[in-house]
Amino acid sequence: GKTVLSGSQDVSVKPGEEAPIEISGRIPSVAAWTAETPELYRFEATLGDDKVATDVGFRTIEVGPQYQLLVNGREVILKGVNRHDTHPDYGRAVPKEIVELDLRMMKANNVNTVRTSHYPNAPQLYDICNKLGLYVVAEANLECHGYTNLLDDPAWERTFVERNVNAFHRLKNTPAIIFWSLGNENGWGKLKRKNLIAASKAIRALDGTRLIHACEFGDMDTDAVDMGSVMYPHCDALDKTGSNGKKKPFFVCEYAHAMGPALGNFQEYMDLFEKHPRLIGGCVWEWVSHGIRAKYDEKTGFAKAAPFTGHFFAYGGMFGDEPNSGNFCDDGIIYADRRESAKLRELKKVYQYLRFKKISEENGVFRFSVLNKYFHKTLSGATAYAFVTGSEDKPSASFPIPDLKPGESAEFDFRLPEGVANPNVLVMVFDAGRVPEDLIAKGDLANAERKAIAFEFFPGERAVAALPEAKGALEIIGSGMDCSVKGANFSLAFRNGLPVSYVYDGRTILAGERALEFAIHRALGDNDKWIRDRDRNRVGQLKVACKSFDSKMENGVFSAKGDYETEVKKNLKIKWTTEWTVLPDGTVRMRNTIPAFDPNYELPRLGFVFRLPADFRNVEYFGYGPHENYCDRKTSAWFDLFRTTVEDMIEPNTRAQFYGNRMGTASVELFNDNGFGFRVESLSKDGFEFSASPWTEFA
Numbered sequence: 001g002k003t004v005l006s007g008s009q010d011v012s013v014k015p016g017e018e019a020p021i022e023i024s025g026r027i028p029s030v031a032a033w034t035a036e037t038p039e040l041y042r043f044e045a046t047l048g049d050d051k052v053a054t055d056v057g058f059r060t061i062e063v064g065p066q067y068q069l070l071v072n073g074r075e076v077i078l079k080g081v082n083r084h085d086t087h088p089d090y091g092r093a094v095p096k097e098i099v100e101l102d103l104r105m106m107k108a109n110n111v112n113t114v115r116t117s118h119y120p121n122a123p124q125l126y127d128i129c130n131k132l133g134l135y136v137v138a139e140a141n142l143e144c145h146g147y148t149n150l151l152d153d154p155a156w157e158r159t160f161v162e163r164n165v166n167a168f169h170r171l172k173n174t175p176a177i178i179f180w181s182l183g184n185e186n187g188w189g190k191l192k193r194k195n196l197i198a199a200s201k202a203i204r205a206l207d208g209t210r211l212i213h214a215c216e217f218g219d220m221d222t223d224a225v226d227m228g229s230v231m232y233p234h235c236d237a238l239d240k241t242g243s244n245g246k247k248k249p250f251f252v253c254e255y256a257h258a259m260g261p262a263l264g265n266f267q268e269y270m271d272l273f274e275k276h277p278r279l280i281g282g283c284v285w286e287w288v289s290h291g292i293r294a295k296y297d298e299k300t301g302f303a304k305a306a307p308f309t310g311h312f313f314a315y316g317g318m319f320g321d322e323p324n325s326g327n328f329c330d331d332g333i334i335y336a337d338r339r340e341s342a343k344l345r346e347l348k349k350v351y352q353y354l355r356f357k358k359i360s361e362e363n364g365v366f367r368f369s370v371l372n373k374y375f376h377k378t379l380s381g382a383t384a385y386a387f388v389t390g391s392e393d394k395p396s397a398s399f400p401i402p403d404l405k406p407g408e409s410a411e412f413d414f415r416l417p418e419g420v421a422n423p424n425v426l427v428m429v430f431d432a433g434r435v436p437e438d439l440i441a442k443g444d445l446a447n448a449e450r451k452a453i454a455f456e457f458f459p460g461e462r463a464v465a466a467l468p469e470a471k472g473a474l475e476i477i478g479s480g481m482d483c484s485v486k487g488a489n490f491s492l493a494f495r496n497g498l499p500v501s502y503v504y505d506g507r508t509i510l511a512g513e514r515a516l517e518f519a520i521h522r523a524l525g526d527n528d529k530w531i532r533d534r535d536r537n538r539v540g541q542l543k544v545a546c547k548s549f550d551s552k553m554e555n556g557v558f559s560a561k562g563d564y565e566t567e568v569k570k571n572l573k574i575k576w577t578t579e580w581t582v583l584p585d586g587t588v589r590m591r592n593t594i595p596a597f598d599p600n601y602e603l604p605r606l607g608f609v610f611r612l613p614a615d616f617r618n619v620e621y622f623g624y625g626p627h628e629n630y631c632d633r634k635t636s637a638w639f640d641l642f643r644t645t646v647e648d649m650i651e652p653n654t655r656a657q658f659y660g661n662r663m664g665t666a667s668v669e670l671f672n673d674n675g676f677g678f679r680v681e682s683l684s685k686d687g688f689e690f691s692a693s694p695w696t697e698f699a
Contacts, residue, residue: 004028004041011047032072033057033175035112036377038133040175055130057175061210063226066277067249069211071135071178074406076375077273078135078281079351080113081106081333082254085122088293088336089307096124101338102287103128109344110351115253115283118143118184120167129176137213137253137283138171139181140164140199148187151216152194160195161202168206180207181253182214182225193217193224200224215253219246227251227280235268242276252282259331260526260657263343264632270350284347289332291315291654313337313654327526327655335652342627342651349455349636354379356427356456359411366425367413368458372404379404381432382453386414387445389640390424390460390622394443401429422460424639428452445640446626457638462666462685470556472584481549485558490586497546497562504586508613509678515611518544518566520574522605523658523697531604542566551580558582572598589683607689611696616670616677617646619692623665628691634663646670646692660691668692 007023031039040055062070069076083102085092099122106114114134116125119141129136142163150156164182171177182199193216200212201224211226219228219241228250233241241250256263263284273279291313294303303314313336316324330336333343355371366386372379382401387394397414404410416423426445430436431453439448449455477484481497493501495513502510510516520542524532544566551560560580567573574597581589594606624634625642628651651659662668664687671677682688 001042027058030058033059033130034071034076034376035133035135035176036374038131040130054173055127055175056173057130059175061178063211063249064277067247068277069249069280072376074375075277076112076135076280078113078251078283079111079270080115080135080137080281080283081111081347082115082117082283082286083121083288084117084286084290086288086290086336088291088310088313091292094122096122098338099125100128103132103134105334105338105340106134106287107132109348110353111347112351113137113281113283114287115139115181117254117283117286120170126171126174126176130174134176135178136174136176137179137181138167138174138177140167140183142183142186142199144186145184148189148191151187151191151196154194157195157198160199164199165202165206168203172207177210179211179213179227179251182212182216184215186214186216188216188218191216197222197224211249213251213253219244219250221246229253231255231285232257235265235272238269238272238279239276242272242279246278248278249280250278251280254285255282256284257331257527258284258286258333258343259328260653260655261343261628261630261633261651261659261661262331262527263333263346264630266346266350266633267635284333286332288334288338289313289336289654290329291327291336293336294318315654330654331526336654339652342629343633345627345636346633352454353377354429354454356454356458358425358458361416361423364416364418365413366416366423366458367411368425368427368456369409369411370401370404370427370429371409372406374406376406378406382429383432383435384412384427384429385435385440386412387426387428388417388420388423389426389445389457389638392641394445394640396440422463424460425458426455426638426640427458428455445638446642455638459639462687464685465666465681465683467581467589467683468583468585468587470583472556474553474556474558474582474584476551476553476558480551481546483551485582487582487584487586492582492588494549494560497549497564498544502588505676507676510610510612512611517609517611518542518564518576519605519607519609520566520568520603521698523656524604525657526653526655528604528657542568556584568601572601591683609697610678610680612670612678613672614694615672617694618671618673618677619644619646619649619668620671621662621665621668621690623668623687623690624663628660629663630661631663631689637663639664646694649692650694658691658697660693661689662691663687663689665690 004027005025009021011019011021013019033039040057043056044053059072064070085094087094087098115137116139118139140163144150180203182196196214213227213229214225215229217225227248231254256266273281292305293307293310294314295306295310297304302320303318315327315330317326333347334341353373355373357369359367380403384399384401385396387396395417399412402410436448436451472488475486482495484491484493490504499516500513544564547563549562562578565573565575576592576594579591620643622641624637624639629637649660666687667681668690669677669679
């Protein structure tokens with residue numbers, strides 16, 4: 001490329017000595033570096049026959065008048081993750097191609113910041129961050145973690161200082177680095193933090209162009225750090241922090257602990273970062289899980305490491321190791337082998353750089369706007385597609401988006417298909433040259449979304465399904481709590497007031513006393529310590545009793561009212577009523593009324609479990625998807641018709657736990673390869689939640 005600055009200087013250096021060389025000048029119209037516009041220059045230095053070269057970038061890091069983070073004078077929110085050097089086969093010696101894969105996956109999923117927890121990461125990481133565009137919180141290799149007395153012990157001051165200064169000299173020419181982090185979890189409380197203060201002074205003497213971070217100072221008033229910091233704050237506490245009047249930025253160095261089916265309420269954190277200027281963002285804990293690829297040793301019965309050949313990922317205790325922390329190391333947004341998780345889909349959506357807003361829906365025309373939320377980047381050459389979801393056919397319209405500078409927006413409208421009222425509208429935006437026209441043509445929006453830079457779902461008002469008209473005849477065999485209802489091609493049997501058999505076209509679909517179970521428990525998740533401790537001896541042990549069962553036949557329809565109860569624990573029973581309606585075509589309606597009970601007893605689940613034939617492996621549902629979603633984690637999901645299988649609904653957590661939930665379901669069908677199956681349909685606007693698994697959750 002073109003040389004923009006050059007110079008030379010004669011120098012004489014005696015053996016063993018150093019001599020500074022200073023060449024100064026001004027580069028006209030410099031192209032500044034940011035994570036969104038990673039402009040780099042090549043610096044080359046020659047001394048005799050020796051030549052060195054490195055990439056350099058020009059940018060400023062400052063605190064704004066509202067205590068926001070400014071990069072090149074513009075406010076930036078850090079959408080970050082914490083990253084360790086780890087791999088299931090290579091261990092800590094992560095090859096460059098894996099480091100680059102990690103960073104490219106981050107960029108593709110809207111991450112703009114990586115905290116190198118809790119030590120300088122692999123050397124190649126920093127060069128790749130320079131080129132791809134990722135802000136780096138560069139952490140020193142310093143963590144006392146429990147030995148907090150070291151923080152004020154003068155014998156350790158030199159160690160605290162040296163570890164930080166060494167990190168600085170190793171990485172000082174990295175434009176991607178915007179913060180120096182003095183370490184991690186070295187102590188809180190009444191400590192004076194003398195050794196961290198000494199480390200901070202040493203760094204300030206060397207570098208006045210970057211900010212200093214240390215989580216140990218919390219939100220204290222101190223000159224040792226340039227920002228407040230905390231780990232894992234609740235949203236209400238973070239909201240108060242944002243408006244507490246402190247005169248420095250506030251950085252959440254760890255939040256949204258990504259262990260198991262995590263990242264609940266993730267959108268709420270981003271809303272707070274955008275609400276309060278001094279809340280400059282945070283880094284999710286953490287990017288990738290630490291499982292070790294392993295197989296079982298037939299002699300010991302324990303796991304043993306088996307790089308590239310093992311068939312599962314092992315964690316603490318599986319090797320026979322004591323003590324251990326169990327699977328606490330498996331807390332990544334992505335799996336150890338870099339497979340994506342449903343959590344990654346949520347992170348990408350919440351971190352996206354476009355904001356969508358519905359403006360109106362009048363006379364068959366849907367109108368919406370798109371706002372550019374990039375901090376430095378002009379949105380250029382992008383295309384928006386709008387789809388009407390929730391049906392087999394997904395009509396769409398496309399719109400070229402005009403160039404939008406940061407903070408600018410544009411409005412669009414399209415005509416809805418004839419006869420469509422209260423539509424579900426999904427809008428996706430794709431970069432120039434990256435529109436997946438083949439996927440759009442097939443209506444494969446689940447895979448199209450992976451290629452989108454941003455999307456938004458605008459839900460319509462749901463219609464309520466109605467029972468079909470009763471046609472045909474029914475026969476009742478038996479009476480009271482022990483009876484059977486038979487139609488032309490089905491039979492439904494009750495014993496002791498509970499359904500024990502459902503047969504359709506000669507095929508048994510439900511059978512046994514546990515064919516249809518009332519459920520208040522579920523398999524425990526990694527974040528369910530409160531349930532695990534409380535329900536240790538009761539999970540899965542419910543016994544349901546029917547107290548009364550009154551039935552009748554009227555206008556060719558069988559109806560019954562059953563009163564049920566189960567003992568959850570001593571002095572706590574749950575009582576409910578189920579109204580059964582059976583039509584001649586085999587349709588069965590369950591209407592459940594569950595009165596309020598002890599408000600201090602939180603339920604992990606409230607619903608019913610169907611035990612269906614194993615060959616009902618195909619799944620088709622109208623609900624939120626395409627990946628698992630929950631009441632506090634469905635920002636990245638939308639309502640549509642989805643097709644999958646029971647096996648593909650598995651979320652491969654290393655430790656067995658609940659997974660695969662789908663919210664707002666209007667109907668779900670599970671069927672075999674011949675198309676024979678079972679359908680559940682909601683009779684409410686809100687729909688129901690469901691999951692499907694090849695395994696039972698309890699014995």
